[in-house]
Amino acid sequence: MVNIYSLRQQSVSSNREREIEETMASKTGDIFSTWLILTVIITLSVISAKGSKCKQGEHLGCGSALGSPCGEDVCNIEKTAPLMCTMECQERCLCDKGLYRRLTDKKCVPKSECKS
Known part of the structure; x- marks a missing residue:
């Protein structure tokens, strides 16, 4: 049961x-x-x-981990041939469009302010 x-x-x-x-x-x-x-x-x-942390004229973007000019224009460096850039991305401050990285002081400036 x-x-x-x-x-x-x-x-x-x-x-x-x-x-x-x-x-x-x-x-x-x-x-x-x-x-x-x-x-x-x-x-x-x-x-x-x-x-x-980016300064005036800069924005956070993806650039070469080695700090080469990959990803931005640099004063007095003509881009006659494509740069050999790595696919690796390091988040860093890059110059805004139309500005160039001046290597002497690392500032982003208009092309007219690049010194030879």
Whole structure:
């Protein structure tokens, strides 16, 4: 003979286990969502902070890791042939369009202010 009390206890226990599993799955999802949001906020903060370090006439961009003129124009260097640039990207401050990097003081200036 089947004990009804025993079956009821098993059913309650099974339901409770299911509730616990659902709660844990929900909390895991909440933790992941929180982690993802924090990661995005921190990443944007770091990018924003780096961008503020660029001087007037510069913007944050992708240039050669070696600091070569890849990615920007440089005073007194004619681009008669394509530069051999690496595919590696280092986030750094580059001169805005129409400005040239003056090597003597590392400032971005109009071409008219480049010294020979």
